[in-house]
Amino acid sequence: MAGPRSTAVLAKANPLSKLAAALVLTIALLLSVDWASATVALVCELAVLPLAGLSVRTLLLRGWPILAAALVGGYGSALLAPKTGAVLLDWGPLLFTEGSLESGVAIMLRGIAIALPGLIVLASTDPTDLADALAQKMKLPHRFVLGALAAMRLVGLLVEEWQTLGMARRARGVGSGGGFAARFRSSLGQGMALLVQAVRRASRLAVTMEAKGFGAGPRSWARESTFGPMDPWVFAAGLLIAAAVVGAAVVLGTWNPVLG
Amino acid sequence: MASYDNGGTREGVRAAAVSAKGWGWQHSGRAAQAVHDLELEISPGERVLLLGPSGAGKSTLLHALAGLLGADQDAAESGLLTVDGENPTARRGRAGLMQQDPEAQVVLSRIGDDVAFGAENLAVPRDEIWRRVVGALDAVGLDFPLDRATSALSGGQKQRLGLAGILAMQPGLLLLDEPTANLDPAGVLEVRDAVLRMLDRTGATMVVVEHRVAVWVDAVDRIVVLAPGDRGHGGGVLIDGPPRQVLMQARQMLTGAGVWVPGYVPATRPRTRTGAELLRGPAAGAAVQTSFGYVNPASSGPGSLAGSSSGSGDLLLHAGQLAVSRQATDSRKRGRAARHPAIAASSGVDLTVTAGSALSITGPNGAGKSTLALTLGGLLPPLDGELRAGKGLRRGAGPEPHRWRGGELIQRIGTVFQEPEHQFITGRVLDELNFGPKILGRGSDRVGELLERLRLTHLTEANPYTLSGGEKRRLSVATVLAASPSLLVLDEPTFGQDANTWAELASLLTELLDAGTAVISVTHDEDFTEVLGGARLRLSADGRPLEAARSEAAPQRVAPSDVARSGAGGAR
Numbered sequence: 001m002a003g004p005r006s007t008a009v010l011a012k013a014n015p016l017s018k019l020a021a022a023l024v025l026t027i028a029l030l031l032s033v034d035w036a037s038a039t040v041a042l043v044c045e046l047a048v049l050p051l052a053g054l055s056v057r058t059l060l061l062r063g064w065p066i067l068a069a070a071l072v073g074g075y076g077s078a079l080l081a082p083k084t085g086a087v088l089l090d091w092g093p094l095l096f097t098e099g100s101l102e103s104g105v106a107i108m109l110r111g112i113a114i115a116l117p118g119l120i121v122l123a124s125t126d127p128t129d130l131a132d133a134l135a136q137k138m139k140l141p142h143r144f145v146l147g148a149l150a151a152m153r154l155v156g157l158l159v160e161e162w163q164t165l166g167m168a169r170r171a172r173g174v175g176s177g178g179g180f181a182a183r184f185r186s187s188l189g190q191g192m193a194l195l196v197q198a199v200r201r202a203s204r205l206a207v208t209m210e211a212k213g214f215g216a217g218p219r220s221w222a223r224e225s226t227f228g229p230m231d232p233w234v235f236a237a238g239l240l241i242a243a244a245v246v247g248a249a250v251v252l253g254t255w256n257p258v259l260g
Numbered sequence: 261m262a263s264y265d266n267g268g269t270r271e272g273v274r275a276a277a278v279s280a281k282g283w284g285w286q287h288s289g290r291a292a293q294a295v296h297d298l299e300l301e302i303s304p305g306e307r308v309l310l311l312g313p314s315g316a317g318k319s320t321l322l323h324a325l326a327g328l329l330g331a332d333q334d335a336a337e338s339g340l341l342t343v344d345g346e347n348p349t350a351r352r353g354r355a356g357l358m359q360q361d362p363e364a365q366v367v368l369s370r371i372g373d374d375v376a377f378g379a380e381n382l383a384v385p386r387d388e389i390w391r392r393v394v395g396a397l398d399a400v401g402l403d404f405p406l407d408r409a410t411s412a413l414s415g416g417q418k419q420r421l422g423l424a425g426i427l428a429m430q431p432g433l434l435l436l437d438e439p440t441a442n443l444d445p446a447g448v449l450e451v452r453d454a455v456l457r458m459l460d461r462t463g464a465t466m467v468v469v470e471h472r473v474a475v476w477v478d479a480v481d482r483i484v485v486l487a488p489g490d491r492g493h494g495g496g497v498l499i500d501g502p503p504r505q506v507l508m509q510a511r512q513m514l515t516g517a518g519v520w521v522p523g524y525v526p527a528t529r530p531r532t533r534t535g536a537e538l539l540r541g542p543a544a545g546a547a548v549q550t551s552f553g554y555v556n557p558a559s560s561g562p563g564s565l566a567g568s569s570s571g572s573g574d575l576l577l578h579a580g581q582l583a584v585s586r587q588a589t590d591s592r593k594r595g596r597a598a599r600h601p602a603i604a605a606s607s608g609v610d611l612t613v614t615a616g617s618a619l620s621i622t623g624p625n626g627a628g629k630s631t632l633a634l635t636l637g638g639l640l641p642p643l644d645g646e647l648r649a650g651k652g653l654r655r656g657a658g659p660e661p662h663r664w665r666g667g668e669l670i671q672r673i674g675t676v677f678q679e680p681e682h683q684f685i686t687g688r689v690l691d692e693l694n695f696g697p698k699i700l701g702r703g704s705d706r707v708g709e710l711l712e713r714l715r716l717t718h719l720t721e722a723n724p725y726t727l728s729g730g731e732k733r734r735l736s737v738a739t740v741l742a743a744s745p746s747l748l749v750l751d752e753p754t755f756g757q758d759a760n761t762w763a764e765l766a767s768l769l770t771e772l773l774d775a776g777t778a779v780i781s782v783t784h785d786e787d788f789t790e791v792l793g794g795a796r797l798r799l800s801a802d803g804r805p806l807e808a809a810r811s812e813a814a815p816q817r818v819a820p821s822d823v824a825r826s827g828a829g830g831a832r
Contacts, residue, residue, distance in 0.1 A: 128373060150367050156411070157363065163586070167639040168682035171675040172739065173666040173699045189685060196725070197681065204364035211326050211357040212367070212378035212425060222376035222389045 008053030010124035015133045017231035021238025022117035028242035029114050034254035037245045038109035044241045045116040052124040070111035078104025132225040143215050165193050273462035275304035276344050276432030283341040288334030294320040297496045307466045309476045312486035313517040314728050318469040322435045326357040353382045355433040356426030360441045362415040365422035372406030378429040396424035400454040414625050416447025420454045427458050436468040441756040444784040474522040477503050518758030526763035528791050531770045574615045574652025576747050583607035583644035584635040604643050605631040606803035616776045618794025627799035629782040637675035637749040638662050667699050674745030678752045680736035690720040696743035710738040730761035750781040754788050766791045
């Protein structure tokens, strides 16, 4: 999260234009459940991946939970959707037909297609740039935005703190009872200890921020959040993909609106 | 940007004046005043070291001067406290405050942004901010690109980063609340020198609270000693004057209060037996004098503080070409490790620990000392090489400490973490101490003894988190000792401790050593290492041993020379 600034092409765009593009595409995908719109979106998104500095490999490593969830969702849909068309598989309660399988595939592709824009925006956006854009361009209250930004940095420290707490508590003999209940209770205790440490550190950080004049009055911004020549193109690309998604479904006759 | 120069003063900074007239402060919900009837005048540009026992209200005063106490509606204020003749809350930005915890010093994730943060809050124009950021980073000696991640900095660097952020605000008053308490000796000097450079450039007024007098004594104009504010008519300023004079007048009182006065190393119980003697084994019937009477290390009974080591000189732990990493995983789950190879924090370590021997692990920050200690303590699996428990330690358990169950571990190896709070598990001091013995199914005879010995008897009902720093340290050591481990591993046990706790800790450890417990300590504290004696393992910056860790330290030196002391004055 606090790594070096991403060097990807999309990292240079303003976070707000990326968010807007992702939003338009997501709305288009939400309108219809069908395999054509989802496939078009997915292909376009995969084409954009390199611009966000993501390879398919890192995507699989980072995004596998989403993939797994989409698979499970698709399987569930195929199982429960209306059984139309020819029977493909009939094992007692496990009955798949052409129609139900098509619904399942559509749901699975759509799930992945909806999740990807978020991943692309996240991977190519520095949290600090996002905060700057939200506070300066969207005029969200800076106390809130910068407070959240500072808190996010602490969240990164929690992972290490959790590991340290685990060792510190093992050194005291915690978790020596082998049972599931005992282990659950000890994890609960460790969670409490983590919470205590987090709250203490946060309150010390709050003192530091206050001592640096945070929230005292109007403030200036060292980094100006700007829209560059690239930003109209980013938003236009979002619109274009959204239009292609809807267009493909209509042309191929698979348009299947969620509402109505 | 001459418009931002307020009045032809140095670097745009006008030094602030501080005045307290009968000032007192009572936090809401507290019975006693934190500060009582304080009379203090500090002229612009003065540098003041503030001393006093814990509970004297030093931090409260600093927070008040920084204008941070205003939010507390139910607190009671008496008298008058002003910065430049005005209420400090109205003068935010006139004072910059630096605290102890380096991690809480950093607000944003990139160096340049973090330094700019304070100046932004004061609505300084953008061009001026970046000029100040560059100047401030230069002043504190942080030579990194502006977009370097703040998480990559060491503790001392983080403190200097915080200082740069304060400097960019151009405050007239610099307030430092134990800025070096959590740092190693190199970090201490880094931070102090950065502060002094900043003061020389700006001429700002400074008030610093610090137990280590030696660090600041030559840099300040005045020492002010505060008295605790809750004792009858007491409180306020006890002594006030030029450093040398105050240290002469009040030396007795300050050392009594645990202040690290320059040239003072508290008396500790000397070791009576060296590890070499232990190796040879005690003469038949030999016994060791401890405060608990005579204890034979070869068969230490339940009444002794020492663990149940089976015999002195026995092999407890052996490491061969050991490599360690926080990312090390159990070899049974190596598949995952193979995909994400961990980088060793320290490697090529050979060492042998026998009963009753002391080993000090030293080296610069980032050498992997703490990771090595965690591995030796059976809390992390080795990354590579071998770590085996010897016969004296194994006593029926397996050869690999990290595979031991919790109950097996605590009666063999006790690890004391740098941050005591990490090891607190219960909400009461007494429960905390009984925790280990209960797991082992033992009685709590030992607990009473430890309470007495570490002066915790009056705190049995208290919540561990509410204790003072020294009390927390003593409790964390006591809780580990309650399980009678044969080997004690301590990570920076003397960091931030006052001289009294330091002496108690050192004496207790020499006693344990003489009674047959082995002690491994990761430490920067030269005096502490001297008192414990034993072998040393020095790690280089890249985590490799610089020399073999075999030699038993030569003669016992209980009172090191003045030279060593003034040099190591910053070592705690």
